[in-house]
Every structure is written in structure tokens, then in C-alpha cells.
Amino acid sequence: MKNKNGLVAFALLGLAAGAAAYYLLNTEDGKRQLDKANCGIKNLTKSLKELSKKEAKKAAKLAKSAKEDLEALKSRAKDMGKTAVDKVADKTNDLAQKAASTANKIASKTEEIAAKAKSEISNA
Secondary structure (H helix, E strand, O other): OHHHHHHHHHHHHHHHHHHHHHHHHHOHHHHHHHHHHHHHHHHHHHHHHHHHHHHHHHHHHHHHHHHHHHHHHHHHHHHHHHHHHHHHHHHHHHHHHHHHHHHHHHHHHHHHHHHHHHHHHHHO
């Protein structure tokens, strides 16, 4: 029973497809309808192509702009990094000079104390 119903449905589907093909290909009204459908499909295809070209151009412009922005940010980051390194180097140099100055003062003071101690030992 199931096979008969499927076969009947398939036959009816084939009959409907055949009737539609006959209408579109063998009658004047069908030929006009088929020509309108073909023109509509061609116009739709043309419109889609034009739209995709426009959108592709927009996407290319957007990508170019994003690339330029990225390069600018990259350059700024590089400059800021260099500035930070320079500031650290300057600060390190200042600290090294202060440390050297302090070491010299301590050495001088040590020499003074040593000389004073020698003098006191000699006088005693």
C-alpha cells in the first residue's frame, strides 16, 4: 500500500512537471512568462553583481583604512616605547651619578677620618 501511494504521488508530480513544461514551452502565454522569468533572473543577477562590486570596493576601502590606522598605532606605540626607554635610561644615569657622588663623598670622609685617626695616634 505504501509503495502504491508513493508511486501515485511520484506519477502526479511528473504529470504536474510535464504540464508546466508544456505550458511554458508550447504556448505563447507560457513562452512570454518564461521570457519574463528569464529577464527577471538576468536583472537580478546583474543587480547582485553590481551590488557585490560596490560592497567589495567599500570593503577594500575599509581594509585600507584599518591598515593605515594599525600602522599609525604601531608607530605611536613604538615611539612611546622608545620615549619610555629613554626616560628610564636618563633616570638610571641620574641615579648612577648620584651614587658615584655619594661614594666619592664617603671615600673622602673616610680618608678624613683615617687621617685624623693617624694624627691622633701620632700625637699620643
